[in-house]
Amino acid sequence: MHHFEYRDGKLFAEEANVTDLAEKFGTPLYVYSAATFRRHFKAFDSAFSGLDHLTCYSVKANSNLSVLKMLAEEGAGMDIVSGGELYRALKAGVAPEKIVYSGVGKRPSEIKEALTAGILMFNVESVAELRRINEVAKEMGVVARVSFRINPDVDPQTHPYISTGMKKNKFGLDIDSSLEAYKLAAELENVEPIGMDCHIGSQLTSIDPFLEALEKLLNFYQKLKGLGIEIKYLDLGGGLGIPYDEEEPPHPTEFGKALMDKLADVPLTVILEPGRVIAGNAGIMITEVVYTKSNPSKNFLIVDAAMNDLIRPSLYSSYHRIDEVEQRGRDNQEYDVVGPICESTDFLARDRELPGIEEGELLAVFSAGAYGFTMASNYNSRPRACELIVDGDKVIVARKRESYEDLIEKEL
CATH class of the missing domain: 3.20.20.10 (Alanine racemase)
Structure with a gap:
């Protein structure tokens, strides 16, 4: 059981609208209940x-x-x-x-x-x-x-x-x-x-x-x-x-x-x-679709979260449920959900049935509370994500998003 649910087609973490959280704190974003x-x-x-x-x-x-x-x-x-x-x-x-x-x-x-x-x-x-x-x-x-x-x-x-x-x-x-x-x-x-x-x-x-x-x-x-x-x-x-x-x-x-x-x-x-x-089902990861792409054999959703943010699919071929943050009722298509890292193993899901998704829309990756952020890295010099804890209607910044300056602080 967890406290992530849809209300009128919009995903909420307890009393917080997840779309609002993504707009305020950016993506990729970990949200814990x-x-x-x-x-x-x-x-x-x-x-x-x-x-x-x-x-x-x-x-x-x-x-x-x-x-x-x-x-x-x-x-x-x-x-x-x-x-x-x-x-x-x-x-x-x-x-x-x-x-x-x-x-x-x-x-x-x-x-x-x-x-x-x-x-x-x-x-x-x-x-x-x-x-x-x-x-x-x-x-x-x-x-x-x-x-x-x-x-x-x-x-x-x-x-x-x-x-x-x-x-x-x-x-x-x-x-x-x-x-x-x-x-x-x-x-x-x-x-x-x-x-x-x-x-x-x-x-x-x-x-x-x-x-x-x-x-x-x-x-x-x-x-x-x-x-x-x-x-x-x-x-x-x-x-x-x-x-x-x-x-x-x-x-x-x-x-x-x-x-x-x-x-x-x-x-x-x-x-x-x-x-x-x-911890597993107490957290989700929010990611934005940066581009959509198709070739004769595949449809791709290229998102701003990558294997450095959530490595379990790449490391273990693990399944994480992925769904829209705002449900729009479109017909399903089959997608590979992939990240921007220069590795073929940089994916969150392969051959996944999802409603039709367009650029700029948000996806929620469920069951990301355990072995998600703790296994994150800075591969490709990517700053690690922000972590939020939602407690009722209260939103706590549990970890600030890293900056480019944070990436090189120990190297100067």
Whole structure:
């Protein structure tokens, strides 16, 4: 569910007319709905109310400071993967004890920053990383709380680029190696193993892979207990999908019920790391049609948004619904919706049925709230877009549009 709807053929974001927003703030333009963010977080978090749990929003999905502040006010913790994301989370007012730090390549400086802040724990992804964390913690005279990311070799049945829990992936440790890693952690003086972590992939449309991974983790938990290693946290990651097209992902309540059935008698605090399911349908991207073009085999809509603004279609061949901002009732035609970047992969949609579109008209690209702006770049020296948050009838400039001067500021 989201708060973008048509009223008399005109698209509104909550109480704001999207055409008016584009005229005032220009395009390309990201527009987020505050009500949708809040609604999605509450719906997700409440689905696990029967469990002792902590919901840590995955910052990489949408890291805008205003978004993080809004979710922190709702009680969210944060799942981070870099020192920059730690900095953002702390600036947004997130309590350090609600922050978990994932990622395969944490640098010593980033480890030190996280230890100084006092985060809940590191999700460790290799023995080399464990030793590095122990070294940094020893230099600082502290004990680092750690969890190991266990790779359960479960097929998440998603796009291979966003599958993370199989043997061939770079993430985590296999179960046999994990056992040895926990033994080592128990021996080291400056780390304390307090959790287990698992994240099998993104945009999952079934809870079966989650439950298959959970079964393996619970068996592993018993092995740890047998070694006298008592952990407190079970981090199941994120990855629950959203409907971009015709997908029918499970509702969080279905996931919550399944976890409660499995974990009712397990004395662990469950950590969940939703990102896309919170942010994805809370945002749209608005773009203007600069030119229309046809050749004997194709009709093109050349728009002012490009793969540097929204890379998912080019990177993953991902589907995003595209529609008019103002519906005019024209007959459908088949188009490729393409951007101005000098790459053949610069497209937002191919072979898409859309009403007849003319130059100067606006299109809305839906489900752009997650992995949209966060993956944007300045390729072709294109300034990044403006981000707005609409909260009822209030419009907040969450990020100003970049200028040409911004592009070269660090180069002078």
